[in-house]
Amino acid sequence: MSRSARAIPLDCLGPHARQQVDNVLYGAAVQKALRAEKKANKYGAKRTEVDGIVFDSAAEARRWSVLKLEERAGLITGLERQVPYAITINGEHIAKWIADFRYVRDGQTVCEDVKGVRTPVYRLKAKLVQAIHGIRITEISA
Structure with missing residues (x-):
């Protein structure tokens, strides 16, 4: 009907x-x-805006401010944020890891990750990125 x-x-x-x-x-x-x-971040991180850029956490925003000062002072060059690295094994894409920051200090490329919690997934990705790309991740504690 x-x-x-x-x-x-x-x-x-x-x-x-x-x-x-x-x-x-x-x-x-x-x-x-x-x-x-x-949805709130399950680890308590609060999105924070600095210089018109929204960061995933206040700790990451603070680190950005420090790195910008170091760049202005000439201590580092080529500062970048959110730099992706593919984790590919035997031609198959497995995952990706995104560096919070990448820059050059004293002729060496530095990849940083601001960490509040070192999850098992992060620890595995860090090992894979080091094995595949030869990159040792510098962890900055939140």
Whole structure:
């Protein structure tokens, strides 16, 4: 049985029916707002903005500020952030690791990762990046 939908003015409804409509509309609005909220980081990191750049954590933002000062002072050159490294074995892409920062100090390339928690996945990726790319990751404690 098919019916065409018709709009019914809310003022035609009794108080109980109006309350039900309000509950449905309010519930939908609350659900939409909850979906819009960003999921909190499970390790407690808070996104932080510095120099118009949004960092995954306040510790990473602080490190960026220090490295920018070192770059201005001429202690480091070629400062980059979020540099990806492919983890490929026997021609098959397994994963990627993203360095928080990469720069050159005293002629040596340095790859840094700001770490609050050294997860098992991170430890494995760090070993693979070292084995494949010959890169030793410098860990900066949060």
